[in-house]
Amino acid sequence: MTGSHGAIKLIEADCTSCMICARECPSWCISLDSHTEPIPDLPPGARERTSNVLDRFAIDWSLCMFCGICVEECPFDALEWAADPVAGVRAAPGLVHEIEDLARPPRASEA
Known part of the structure; x- marks a missing residue:
């Protein structure tokens, strides 16, 4: 596809919930929620550490400018x-896509 692109796809396993995408978006079309959980199985004497867990990630296509x-x-x-x-x-309301919608390519039959 030269000169054009499709929708934005989320690779959920790679998302750390850092929120850089939401902060940098000029149209504020990205929403995400997360929580922290302790990292299990740390070596004895190690300082307790946590990791972010993605709860919700959504893009409102009615606001998105597809700027990338x-x-x-x-x-x-x-x-x-x-x-x-x-x-x-x-x-x-159908223009707001959640994690499960963003993790797979859209299908025209879902319109």
């Missing part, structure tokens, strides 16, 4: 361009 800043700024490559565009919908 989120894709470029993610230091963990958890966002990438998908080959397929965002499928058309009949109502605005």
Whole structure:
């Protein structure tokens, strides 16, 4: 696809919930929520450590400008361009895609 791109795809396993994508987005179309959990099985005497766990990640396509800043700024490559565009919908709530929608390419039959 020369000169164009599809929707933005989330690679959930690579997302650390750092929120850089949401902070850098000029249209504020990315929402995410996370919590921290202790890292299990640390060596004896090690300082307790935590890791972020992604609870919610959503993109509101009615606000997204498809500028790609989120894709470029993610230091963990958890966002990438998908080959397929965002499928058309009949109502605005259908333009907010959650984790499960962003982790797979959109299908035109879901419009």
